[in-house]
Amino acid sequence: MTSIDASSAPSDDRSALRANCADCFALCCTAFGFQRSIDFPIDKPAGTPCRNLADDFSCSIHESLRPRGFRGCTVFDCFGAGQLVSQELFGGASWRERPDTSAEMFATFSVVRQLQEMRWYLVEAAERAAASDLAANISRLRIVVQRILDGGTSEILACDVESLRDEVRHLLIDVSEEARGGYLAGADAEPDDDLHPSADLAGRELRTRRLCGADLRGAVLIGADLRGADLTGVDLLGADLRGARLDGADLSDTLFLTQMQLNAARGDEATLLPTVLARPGHWTTASHASSPTDGELSP
Incomplete structure (x- = not known):
C-alpha cells in the first residue's frame, strides 16, 4: 500500500465546501429521486429531471419552493459536489449536451457528495484536534479522500465509500470525546441519562x-424546543433537527453541525451560529418544519 505523509494534508477549509448552483448542471434535481411526502408534493424517479427544472438548469419555482410543498429542496446541501462534478470531473459538458454521460455523471455525483461531506467533517476535526494525537489520522483520512477525488470518475466509482464513511465516523467520535472532555469533567450535576447518542428527544422541552458538552450524535430532535439553549460543545453529528426550535439558542460552538441540519430546523435572528454556516432564509419565529437530513454520517 502506498504510504501517506500526514503532514501533506489538504489545506482546504469549510468555506470552500459550499454549493455553487450556477456552476452545476442541477445534479440534485436530476440524480436523486423523491417520493410524495410532507417534503415533496410529487414523486420523481432518480435519474430524471424535476418537472420544475428550467432549460438553463435553474429552478423555475425557486422563490416559492416552500409554499408549493418542495421544502426538501430548500434543505439539501451538496457540500460543493455539484460544481466539482459538473465543471471539473466532466469538463463543463452537461448531461443534456452529452446524454451518454448522464448515468455516470449522476452516479459520480452521489459518491462525490458523500466524499465532500466527509471533507467537511474532517476539516472541523483537524481544527479541533490540531494539538491532539488524533491529528495524524485526521490528516491521513483527508489525504485519502482527496486522492480519490483527484483520481477521476473511475476511482471515485470504485471506492468503498461505506467503509471510508465508517472510518471517518469512528474518528469523529474520538475527536468529539476529546473536545467534550472539559465539559464533562467540570459537570457538577448528575448526568442527564436521556441525553445520549441516538436519543429519542422528539418534541421534548x-x-x-444542562446541554453543554452533551453527546447528541444521531439523536432525534424533531420538533424539540431548544429555544435559548446553550449548545456549546454539543455533538450534533447526524442529529435530526427537523422542526427543532432554535430561536435564541447558541450554536456557535457546536460540534459537527451542517447547513442541512440548520435548514431543517427553525430559528430566528437571535440564534447564534458557527461562522462557517449561513442563517437559512426561511428562519422566522413562524417558520415551519423542514425535511430530513438523509445522507449525513449517522451514528
Whole structure:
C-alpha cells in the first residue's frame, strides 16, 4: 500500500465546501429521486429531471419552493459536489449536451457528495484536534479522500465509500470525546441519562436542561424546543433537527453541525451560529418544519 505523509494534508477549509448552483448542471434535481411526502408534493424517479427544472438548469419555482410543498429542496446541501462534478470531473459538458454521460455523471455525483461531506467533517476535526494525537489520522483520512477525488470518475466509482464513511465516523467520535472532555469533567450535576447518542428527544422541552458538552450524535430532535439553549460543545453529528426550535439558542460552538441540519430546523435572528454556516432564509419565529437530513454520517 502506498504510504501517506500526514503532514501533506489538504489545506482546504469549510468555506470552500459550499454549493455553487450556477456552476452545476442541477445534479440534485436530476440524480436523486423523491417520493410524495410532507417534503415533496410529487414523486420523481432518480435519474430524471424535476418537472420544475428550467432549460438553463435553474429552478423555475425557486422563490416559492416552500409554499408549493418542495421544502426538501430548500434543505439539501451538496457540500460543493455539484460544481466539482459538473465543471471539473466532466469538463463543463452537461448531461443534456452529452446524454451518454448522464448515468455516470449522476452516479459520480452521489459518491462525490458523500466524499465532500466527509471533507467537511474532517476539516472541523483537524481544527479541533490540531494539538491532539488524533491529528495524524485526521490528516491521513483527508489525504485519502482527496486522492480519490483527484483520481477521476473511475476511482471515485470504485471506492468503498461505506467503509471510508465508517472510518471517518469512528474518528469523529474520538475527536468529539476529546473536545467534550472539559465539559464533562467540570459537570457538577448528575448526568442527564436521556441525553445520549441516538436519543429519542422528539418534541421534548429542552430549554432548561444542562446541554453543554452533551453527546447528541444521531439523536432525534424533531420538533424539540431548544429555544435559548446553550449548545456549546454539543455533538450534533447526524442529529435530526427537523422542526427543532432554535430561536435564541447558541450554536456557535457546536460540534459537527451542517447547513442541512440548520435548514431543517427553525430559528430566528437571535440564534447564534458557527461562522462557517449561513442563517437559512426561511428562519422566522413562524417558520415551519423542514425535511430530513438523509445522507449525513449517522451514528
